[in-house]
């Protein structure tokens with residue numbers, strides 16, 4: 001078919017559920033196009049992608065792999081994205097700069113819901129995408145059309161089957177292309193060869209082709225008219241409509257094959273070549289300002305310990321030259337990536353995906369132009385809220401200082417990580433998207449930044465308060481040599497309502513405690529309140545200084561501060577101390593099939609369900625709102641994912657403190673005592 005050669009390079013992102021075969025597909029695309037001479041494999045650990053130690057150790061993609069090839073004179077960059085839900089932020093960033101996404105999915109209709117967040121993200125961002133059903137070598141009796149039907153339930157756009165399988169002896173041995181109506185026979189690790197359409201398949205082929213044409217005609221009146229009048233449409237017209245409807249994200253063409261056996265790969269390449277939009281179309285989608293002559297957008301940042309900072313960027317417009325000023329900084333090196341290997345270029349033209357050296361101020365999402373750094377694009381996806389935290393400690397105490405700097409570099413590489421220095425517990429808590437996400441981060445700290453760390457569940461920031469008040473008299477008197485120390489106070493202590501904090505009242509009349517010592521009394525109480533009788537910060541109580549005595553020579557600020565602490569130490573245990581635990585408001589989002597399981601999960605964790613509603617903008621999903629003790633949240637995401645095929649997620653915010661009594665309280669106090677004793 002005629003094809004106007006597209007001069008600019010294009011970019012496809014490979015996305016899809018965990019272990020669906022994206023890295024294998026990249027390997028297959030590279031070998032089919034001659035970009036690699038020997039096909040590697042994920043199993044053998046010699047694929048172009050997944051070459052980092054963290055990826056090899058897990059046999060999974062832990063970050064986006066970038067590679068490129070030429071197919072029939074056109075350059076393509078491929079962004080092989082990680083499939084794990086915990087690494088979705090990385091995938092979303094890569095998708096923002098791609099012309100087209102290939103969703104690689106196994107034929108698993110029972111897990112169709114896994115694709116829902118991806119379809120929604122692609123549709124929300126109008127990113128053209130097609131579906132490649134992988135691993136058809138092990139499809140068994142499943143029918144491709146049934147798989148498509150199951151996936152249709154989670155896609156707002158119409159899935160349009162572009163080929164039908166040829167089956168022999170219970171196996172898929174080839175396919176019939178529904179546009180050209182030509183049949184191909186799969187050959188292991190070799191291009192398919194043209195065959196006759198089997199007679200037994202002719203009816204099915206005709207039916208499927210009609211369905212495809214009708215789906216396409218939904219958006220094209222001229223084509224619809226032809227179909228209604230039984231006029232056979234011209235093949236070129238069908239290809240053109242398919243291309244424009246894909247570019248407008250109106251339809252999702254569906255292909256299938258086997259990355260492992262290199263089947264269906266050339267058909268996929270042809271679809272990308274003929275139907276993938278060009279960079280100018282995608283730049284419009286990305287809202288690249290018209291006045292920028294040169295524009296590139298960073299979708300990933302790498303802080304190599306030796307090579308310095310590298311920004312992976314898509315060139316949206318113009319040419320990026322090594323040494324030029326882009327985004328207000330000098331570009332020091334332009335590289336084309338092939339997995340972990342880099343090829344130095346003197347320049348990169350529009351459409352290319354390149355690594356740019358030493359742009360110290362550029363961050364992921366930033367749009368760099370010849371006019372300056374326009375900052376993070378308004379269209380860039382929001383960061384996912386953190387759902388799993390670990391308190392980190394350097395294995396070697398001397399590394400504690402290095403640790404914070406190294407984590408900051410990691411956060412720059414992966415903005416879905418967040419570092420919090422807890423003011424309550426003093427812990428350095430790394431927040432992320434799940435246990436695997438944080439384990440990868442910890443591995444990177446060791447492998448890249450040479451800091452070995454241990455992770456532990458973060459401490460819960462309990463508080464304590466009192467249930468009843470008391471009056472107390474305390475005297476502090478020391479006579480050591482010359483100057484003595486003297487301070488004497490009467491205080492009234494009383495509980496305050498939840499959320500009131502701490503109040504201090506000066507009730508002194510007649511100057512029995514001189515004015516200059518009163519702040520010292522308040523400071524002494526505040527000092528004490530950092531750790532009450534149960535070992536936690538004391539809140540929601542009031543102290544009134546009602547009387548006292550002083551000595552003209554021996555009284556000092558220090559003495560009054562000390563006596564105030566002493567008064568609290570003596571008085572508070574008698575005020576019925578009570579533990580307060582933080583309660584969070586959580587909002588848990590799951591497909592509605594899992595809503596009742598979520599309610600049980602919340603109840604089983606001492607939570608209080610507030611109700612549930614449809615999740616706005618998510619068809620077939622619910623949002624369950626509940627109060628949940630913070631102590632129950634640490635591994636909530638783990639259980640939530642395991643009951644929802646991995647797609648459940650939640651957001652949380654602090655709600656209030658609430659009294660905790662009984663065994664749970666005793667345990668918290670016991671652990672606190674052990675922790676304090678160990679310090």
Ligand SMILES: Nc1nc2c(ncn2[C@@H]2O[C@H](COP(=O)(O)OP(=O)(O)OP(=O)(O)O)[C@@H](O)[C@H]2O)c(=O)[nH]1
Nearest residue numbers: 018019020021022023024060061083135258259260
């Ligand atoms: N039978 C069969 N297995 C395949 C095929 N493609 C990939 N696999 C296997 O599926 C597993 C996962 O493949 P990967 O290519 O690592 O999957 P991925 O989608 O890149 O994985 P993540 O990026 O970690 O989500 C590997 O064991 C592959 O060998 C295929 O076409 N057929």
